[in-house]
Amino acid sequence: MAKSFTAWREEKKAERKSRGELFLADWLSKNKAGDAEVREVIRLCEEYRSPGREDRGLDHFDYIEAIDDIMRVMREGIDEYSGNRLFDMLSYADLKRVRQCLSCNRWLFALDPRQRHCTPKCRDSFRMNTAKYRERKKEHMRRLRRIDKERRARQSALHESGSPKRG
Numbered sequence: 001m002a003k004s005f006t007a008w009r010e011e012k013k014a015e016r017k018s019r020g021e022l023f024l025a026d027w028l029s030k031n032k033a034g035d036a037e038v039r040e041v042i043r044l045c046e047e048y049r050s051p052g053r054e055d056r057g058l059d060h061f062d063y064i065e066a067i068d069d070i071m072r073v074m075r076e077g078i079d080e081y082s083g084n085r086l087f088d089m090l091s092y093a094d095l096k097r098v099r100q101c102l103s104c105n106r107w108l109f110a111l112d113p114r115q116r117h118c119t120p121k122c123r124d125s126f127r128m129n130t131a132k133y134r135e136r137k138k139e140h141m142r143r144l145r146r147i148d149k150e151r152r153a154r155q156s157a158l159h160e161s162g163s164p165k166r167g
């Protein structure tokens, strides 16, 4: 049975989406992109997808040119490979998955939606630091509780003896 046109189109779109996302993930992992650069890439994708682009007099290639000024992936001459992937990225990449590593702040594209770290190394060191931090905090809270308890004990002892001294 022949596939419906809609199913075919959805399949193509999913294919292009994952190609564009892999391309962006790869670029972010190989380049230490700064905040300004990443925000501009996101902004260009959003603007590209927004309605009324044609009214602003910008065509596809203006966006490819602008995004390549940041990413610098196009080789000299005609680079259809990079050009197509930039189109895929501009059109479909899930921008909510562009995020910063919780451990080292490096930008990444989360191929898995749960991914929060750029490398397994960063994930492990984050977990280790979190565990140590929680341990220190627990110790700190234990001390605060003890101090508070002692203060209450002193106060009630003063009340029982009648005249609390001020000063």
Ligand SMILES: [Zn+2]
Pocket: 101, 102, 103, 104, 105, 106, 117, 118, 119, 122
């Ligand atoms: Zn990291």
